[in-house]
Amino acid sequence: MSSDYLPATTESIAQALEAPTRPESISILYRVLQNPSSAPDALRIKEQAITNLTDLLTQEKKAEELRLLLTQLRPFFSLIPKAKTAKIVRSIIDAVAKIPGTSALQISLCREMVEWTRLEKRTFLRQRVEARLAALLMEEKEYSEALSLLSGLIKEVRRLDDKLLLVDIDLLESKLHFSLRNLPKAKASLTAARTAANAIYVPPAQQGTIDLQSGILHAEEKDYKTAYSYFFEAFEAFNALEDPRAVFSLKYMLLCKIMVNQADDVASIISSKAGLNYLGPDLDAMKAVADAYAKRSLKFFETALRDYKTQLEDDPIVHRHLSSLYDTLLEQNLCRLIEPYSRVEINHVANMIELPVEHVEKKLSQMILDKKFAGTLDQGAGCLIIFEDLKTDKMFPAALETISNMGKVVDSLYVRSARIMA
Numbered sequence: 001m002s003s004d005y006l007p008a009t010t011e012s013i014a015q016a017l018e019a020p021t022r023p024e025s026i027s028i029l030y031r032v033l034q035n036p037s038s039a040p041d042a043l044r045i046k047e048q049a050i051t052n053l054t055d056l057l058t059q060e061k062k063a064e065e066l067r068l069l070l071t072q073l074r075p076f077f078s079l080i081p082k083a084k085t086a087k088i089v090r091s092i093i094d095a096v097a098k099i100p101g102t103s104a105l106q107i108s109l110c111r112e113m114v115e116w117t118r119l120e121k122r123t124f125l126r127q128r129v130e131a132r133l134a135a136l137l138m139e140e141k142e143y144s145e146a147l148s149l150l151s152g153l154i155k156e157v158r159r160l161d162d163k164l165l166l167v168d169i170d171l172l173e174s175k176l177h178f179s180l181r182n183l184p185k186a187k188a189s190l191t192a193a194r195t196a197a198n199a200i201y202v203p204p205a206q207q208g209t210i211d212l213q214s215g216i217l218h219a220e221e222k223d224y225k226t227a228y229s230y231f232f233e234a235f236e237a238f239n240a241l242e243d244p245r246a247v248f249s250l251k252y253m254l255l256c257k258i259m260v261n262q263a264d265d266v267a268s269i270i271s272s273k274a275g276l277n278y279l280g281p282d283l284d285a286m287k288a289v290a291d292a293y294a295k296r297s298l299k300f301f302e303t304a305l306r307d308y309k310t311q312l313e314d315d316p317i318v319h320r321h322l323s324s325l326y327d328t329l330l331e332q333n334l335c336r337l338i339e340p341y342s343r344v345e346i347n348h349v350a351n352m353i354e355l356p357v358e359h360v361e362k363k364l365s366q367m368i369l370d371k372k373f374a375g376t377l378d379q380g381a382g383c384l385i386i387f388e389d390l391k392t393d394k395m396f397p398a399a400l401e402t403i404s405n406m407g408k409v410v411d412s413l414y415v416r417s418a419r420i421m422a
Contacts, residue, residue, distance in 0.1 A: 113126075171213060215256075
């Protein structure tokens with residue numbers, strides 16, 4: 001960075017934009033920011049220089065320089081309105097987030113800004129940076145710290161009645177409780193977010209986020225039809241905004257169709273006008289799962305899970321539901337295969353279902369314990385012995401009921417006779 005400054009004029013900005021290389025443009029913009037002038041026009045040009053400099057440093061992936069820039073701009077922030085300061089700070093934090101592998105730096109940067117905003121008594125900005133910090137901590141699985149930060153923040157924001165921020169925080173708290181597998185609290189936080197959202201105008205992107213979270217919670221409760229409608233609403237909102245989250249909403253829509261035994265609808269949704277815009281690995285993965293489910297083929301199912309590990313196994317929401325679907329499919333196939341036998345080798349069952357013997361043996365023992373069928377495993381002989389279902393004769397329960405009723409009649413007659421004799 002050069003020690004001599006440039007005038008804060010549009011010509012200096014134009015000179016930076018016309019520079020042959022990005023490092024030269026960055027150097028010119030730094031020199032513009034060094035200008036000590038605090039005239040209104042100079043401040044406006046400096047704001048433009050900060051925006052351009054942030055974009056260039058992001059393109060160069062210089063996250064540490066963005067952090068230093070935020071520190072260097074603190075004297076400048078005292079010269080401009082607090083609303084503009086908040087906008088610049090949030091834009092630089094967003095710029096750092098666009099650079100891959102900067103999670104730790106983002107957390108450190110947010111902590112620094114929280115401390116600075118406390119000293120400067122900038123409550124509005126501090127609350128938003130703290131909400132961002134809580135989201136980052138949640139991504140890094142620092143759940144306890146994120147939860148304690150959100151708890152204090154929610155109380156403070158409710159006192160100030162900042163509805164828009166309250167929607168964000170309640171939504172974030174719902175996601176946090178869902179990550180901790182606390183569904184009642186996740187639903188309560190989501191309800192609070194919806195209540196706050198009903199009182200104000202909510203931007204479409206935020207409304208889409210609320211619908212997406214609603215769909216996830218309903219899917220967790222196995223209410224896939226309601227979940228599908230929420231995912232559809234979220235998809236429409238994100239699709240209109242060209243938000244990258246649209247593909248996730250569409251993927252979860254397809255998941256709901258598979259889970260309600262409507263796998264045949266997956267292909268038609270993918271080939272629709274909206275679906276064609278998002279063709280890629282995510283939709284291919286769901287199509288492979290739908291095909292495997294339609295064919296009731298565990299082999300194809302496992303192939304899909306293996307081929308699309310990133311899209312299926314690494315997505316916690318999809319993985320949780322597909323694990324349940326896989327277990328159901330495996331149980332159905334095993335019951336169908338062992339039905340004709342009273343005694344069968346486990347090795348033979350494994351060959352028919354095309355799965356490892358250990359896997360099949362473990363599943364059969366689990367099914368016996370869950371009383372899915374009556375039987376036992378003879379591990380010495382490597383066989384499964386299936387018992388016949390002992391059908392209970394309906395005459396015995398009927399006889400017991402008759403005797404019970406007769407007992408009540410005798411007791412009643414005894415009470416009456418006792419009253420007459422008295």
